[in-house]
Amino acid sequence: MSLTSELAAFRAEFMGAAPPEIRDAMGRADLELAASGLTERALKAGDLAPDFELPGVDGRTIRLSTLLRDGPVVVSFYRGGWCPYCNLELRALQSVLPQVQALGGHLVAISPQTPDESLSTAETNALAFPVLSDVGSDAARSFGIAFDLAVELRPIYARFGHAQPDRNGDDSWVLPIPATYVVGQKGRIALAFVDIDYRNRLDPTDVVQALQTLCSHVARGCPTS
Numbered sequence: 267m268s269l270t271s272e273l274a275a276f277r278a279e280f281m282g283a284a285p286p287e288i289r290d291a292m293g294r295a296d297l298e299l300a301a302s303g304l305t306e307r308a309l310k311a312g313d314l315a316p317d318f319e320l321p322g323v324d325g326r327t328i329r330l331s332t333l334l335r336d337g338p339v340v341v342s343f344y345r346g347g348w349c350p351y352c353n354l355e356l357r358a359l360q361s362v363l364p365q366v367q368a369l370g371g372h373l374v375a376i377s378p379q380t381p382d383e384s385l386s387t388a389e390t391n392a393l394a395f396p397v398l399s400d401v402g403s404d405a406a407r408s409f410g411i412a413f414d415l416a417v418e419l420r421p422i423y424a425r426f427g428h429a430q431p432d433r434n435g436d437d438s439w440v441l442p443i444p445a446t447y448v449v450g451q452k453g454r455i456a457l458a459f460v461d462i463d464y465r466n467r468l469d470p471t472d473v474v475q476a477l478q479t480l481c482s483h484v485a486r487g488c489p490t491s
Contacts, residue, residue: 308411309443314453315447334453338448340477346378366473373396374397375395378440380434383400401434448473
């Protein structure tokens, strides 16, 4: 089953079981976020990716510019290990990791979670790529994808054990729009997927295809890669 199919199946199951007041609150939050213009401000293909240096689950920091010396980098921003849609996406990315590496690429996942929460996410999903902690959401802000969770949703999240201050180690309710970027070695974004609907994610086959395109550009000496 493709990631898109898995996400759709989970969404249908969840929405079928969720109380009407929760569905309505989520719908209002979606409309509010859509009206904010955030996706228009987010970085897009052709933009230069801002550098970041973030801690991984082993305590070591990883810098984007350092990874880019060796090859292109796939950067996946996710909300947190508490998000079932994120876990489906992370496992799907893990499934294509051998292809990413065979194409000379790196893959990193970033959330605002604390390192301990990130470690739990990595272990639960058996992830073999770096899972980084963007506490304070500075990296997400630099990519233009950070937003404040709707006030109406905060008690709902807290009721289900997803209070963001507890997960993320600060007092904010800032989350990233789930986004996937493929960054070429010169730091330019080759592919950008940003969707305000967190239930939609880029299929990993598109990530692999973008890397294959970058490889073909490099072989032809293309300066944009």
